[in-house]
Amino acid sequence: MTMHRVLTALGCALTAVLTTAWSGPLPPARPATKVVTHNGVMRGAAHDGYRTFEGIPYAAPPVGSLRWAPPHRALPWSGARDATRPASACPQPAGEVPGGSTDEGCLHLDVTTPDSADPAHPRPVIVWLHGGGLTTGAGSSYDAHRMATRGDVVVVTVDYRLGALGFLAHSGLPGSGTFGLADQQAALRWVRAEIGAFGGDAHNVTLAGESAGGYSVCAQLASPAAVGLFDRAIIESGPCTGSPDHPFAPYSVALSSACHGLGPRGKGRLRRRTRCRCLPATGESHPPSRSSGDRSTTRLRHPVAARRSCGGHRRGPFPSRPRPPRKQPRRGQWLGRGIIQAGNPVTPDTWPDVVAAFFPSPGQADAIIREYPVHDTDGGPVFGAVIGDANFACPTARADAPLAVHVPTWRDEFADEHAPPLTSGTPPFPLGAPHASELPYLFDLGGRPRALSPAQHRLAGTMIDYWTRFARSADPNGPASPQRPRHVTLSLAPDHIAPTRTEQLRHHCAFWNARR
Numbered sequence: 001m002t003m004h005r006v007l008t009a010l011g012c013a014l015t016a017v018l019t020t021a022w023s024g025p026l027p028p029a030r031p032a033t034k035v036v037t038h039n040g041v042m043r044g045a046a047h048d049g050y051r052t053f054e055g056i057p058y059a060a061p062p063v064g065s066l067r068w069a070p071p072h073r074a075l076p077w078s079g080a081r082d083a084t085r086p087a088s089a090c091p092q093p094a095g096e097v098p099g100g101s102t103d104e105g106c107l108h109l110d111v112t113t114p115d116s117a118d119p120a121h122p123r124p125v126i127v128w129l130h131g132g133g134l135t136t137g138a139g140s141s142y143d144a145h146r147m148a149t150r151g152d153v154v155v156v157t158v159d160y161r162l163g164a165l166g167f168l169a170h171s172g173l174p175g176s177g178t179f180g181l182a183d184q185q186a187a188l189r190w191v192r193a194e195i196g197a198f199g200g201d202a203h204n205v206t207l208a209g210e211s212a213g214g215y216s217v218c219a220q221l222a223s224p225a226a227v228g229l230f231d232r233a234i235i236e237s238g239p240c241t242g243s244p245d246h247p248f249a250p251y252s253v254a255l256s257s258a259c260h261g262l263g264p265r266g267k268g269r270l271r272r273r274t275r276c277r278c279l280p281a282t283g284e285s286h287p288p289s290r291s292s293g294d295r296s297t298t299r300l301r302h303p304v305a306a307r308r309s310c311g312g313h314r315r316g317p318f319p320s321r322p323r324p325p326r327k328q329p330r331r332g333q334w335l336g337r338g339i340i341q342a343g344n345p346v347t348p349d350t351w352p353d354v355v356a357a358f359f360p361s362p363g364q365a366d367a368i369i370r371e372y373p374v375h376d377t378d379g380g381p382v383f384g385a386v387i388g389d390a391n392f393a394c395p396t397a398r399a400d401a402p403l404a405v406h407v408p409t410w411r412d413e414f415a416d417e418h419a420p421p422l423t424s425g426t427p428p429f430p431l432g433a434p435h436a437s438e439l440p441y442l443f444d445l446g447g448r449p450r451a452l453s454p455a456q457h458r459l460a461g462t463m464i465d466y467w468t469r470f471a472r473s474a475d476p477n478g479p480a481s482p483q484r485p486r487h488v489t490l491s492l493a494p495d496h497i498a499p500t501r502t503e504q505l506r507h508h509c510a511f512w513n514a515r516r
Contacts, residue, residue: 037194039076044111045084050145053111053198055087058190059183061105062161068168070175071107071186086110086140090162096136106159109187112144113154117199124471125200127156127191127230129184131211131237131436135163143444150461151468154200158187160216181219188220188229206232206471210439214238232474234467237435239395337427337434339383346379354383364515371511380429385508394509410476412466414438416459420450442467 033046035053044053059071066072088103117123128144130137139157148155160166166180175182192202207230209217217233218240220226339346339354346354351374356365374382396411403409419437421427431437440450441460452460470476 034080035197037197039074040078041080042083043080047145049149050112050114052145053083053113054085054140055083055108056111056190057087057107058109058158059107059186062107062165062179062183063104067104067165068170068173068176068179070179070182074107086138087159089138089140090159091165092132092136092162096132096141097138104165107161107183107186108139109156109158109190110139111154111156111195111198111200112148113198113200114148114152116152117154119196119199122154122196122199122201122204124153124204124206124468125156125191125195125202126153126206126208126234126467126471127158127188129158129160129207129209129213129216131209131213132162134167134180134212134215137162137212141446142439143447146444146460147442147464147468150464151471153468153471154195154198156187156191156195156200158184160184160187178219181216181223182225184216184220185223185226185229188226192229203231204471205230206234208234208236208467209238210236211238211436232471234470236438237392239392239399241395241399337380337384337429337431340380340429341427346374346383348374348376348379351379351382355386358387367511367515371508377429384434389505389508390512393505394512397505397509398513408474410470412476414441414463416441416456418453418456420452420456438463 033044033051035042035044037056039057042053042056044051057074060066060074062069062071087108088106089097089101090106091102091104092100094100114123126144126147128139128142130139130142139159142157144155144157147153160183161180166183167177168179169177188205188207191200191205195205196202207217207220209215214235215238217235218238220230221233221240344350344354352365352369355368359365359368368386372382372386400409400411414433414437416437417432419433420440421431422437422440439445440452441456441463444450466476469478473479
């Protein structure tokens with residue numbers, strides 16, 4: 001399947017969500033609060049029950065000779081650095097970030113900490129990696145104050161290099177194809193070294209992400225260079241497993257198959273530019289590369305194999321208590337909606353061509369058409385089911401069993417069929433709980449809360465409780481819970497726990513597993 005297409009489409013969907021969230025003026029800043037780090041003093045903002053520190057540099061600007069190179073340490077500064085407003089997002093086209101961005105000096109992070117946190121009483125830390133297809137997005141889009149205050153945790157949101165600047169692959173570039181992932185590791189090293197000053201527990205760090213951020217968490221689970229940088233993992237809509245030719249994730253590519261068209265002179269010329277002129281390429285999908293390089297690189301291995309290799313040791317390449325990918329029953333509905341709204345109806349007559357375009361392997365399209373027939377007007381939901389099952393639900397289920405052999409695992413399913421719409425306009429068919437629809441339950445996107453019903457507010461609180469209990473005790477049900485379900489559905493009846501694996505899902509996953 002052309003996973004690049006799916007990843008790009010989902011990135012565009014998330015961009016549309018956050019573009020809507022960013023409209024309107026931001027609330028005024030509150031009084032200042034200061035924290036001393038190894039590089040200097042940060043002056044943040046005090047709010048009602050929490051504090052924020054925005055635009056903290058965790059690495060030097062990756063420009064000039066540092067372009068397409070591993071991140072270097074940030075330089076110290078004198079005086080108090082203003083941390084009361086977001087820094088520039090990493091270079092990307094206009095969309096989620098109004099007007100886009102061309103500022104390569106973008107390796108920053110934001111910290112949200114509850115008033116209860118202080119160095120003498122540190123709180124668990126959740127590091128959030130944003131989605132956006134590895135081409136768009138910004139950590140500052142995710143206002144984490146509800147998670148920080150309700151869950152009594154410190155939340156860190158991270159910006160990392162995107163598109164060609166973050167994932168350009170070339171055999172002559174050390175770390176090629178994974179510079180964005182190396183940035184994430186630099187941010188995690190900053191957290192280990194500095195988060196104590198903000199009231200965070202540097203020895204209790206959970207790495208979390210959604211969509212491309214979820215894939216990034218998978219990459220860090222599979223990278224020996226991430227050893228000891230985090231303790232737990234939450235993965236939303238980013239399955240770790242793929243096919244035999246894509247063993248890390250459904251969309252990673254071997255370095256030998258990546259771009260080789262940039263010679264030494266071309267690299268030198270681009271590094272010497274004051275501003276890189278490859279921004280148009282950031283709108284294209286740039287999947288991370290994997291190689292068999294040494295442990296000093298960000299090379300990727302299959303997460304399950306990485307876990308086996310470390311034998312369960314707490315500080316091995318695979319954290320000792322991960323939380324495997326969460327899924328949504330209609331993750332692929334965004335793509336079905338986009339196909340139809342672009343003027344490509346999915347009907348019984350067009351269905352064979354649509355399937356063949358996304359699944360070009362010989363014989364595969366015919367099998368999919370038989371397994372997922374289209375009848376009259378259900379083409380959009382059927383196509384969404386194919387994408388969701390093939391790339392989210394079934395890879396999640398497939399990874400669950402082998403991971404659970406080595407570490408405690410949980411999986412949940414966001415199933416609020418009445419989740420508020422994330423974009424304007426009327427969809428051509430009911431979307432249910434599509435890609436990214438759980439994000440407003442965890443964050444105020446763009447600093448603004450979505451309109452949730454009282455029942456949805458309760459569900460949001462339940463979700464935050466699960467996330468933060470997991471960050472605190474490695475068990476989303478809490479250490480004193482008499483019942484510890486491993487598979488749950490998060491719906492508008494949050495007190496009701498139900499299994500996620502239905503007979504229909506088992507049947508469809510057996511179909512996809514037979515075609516790996």
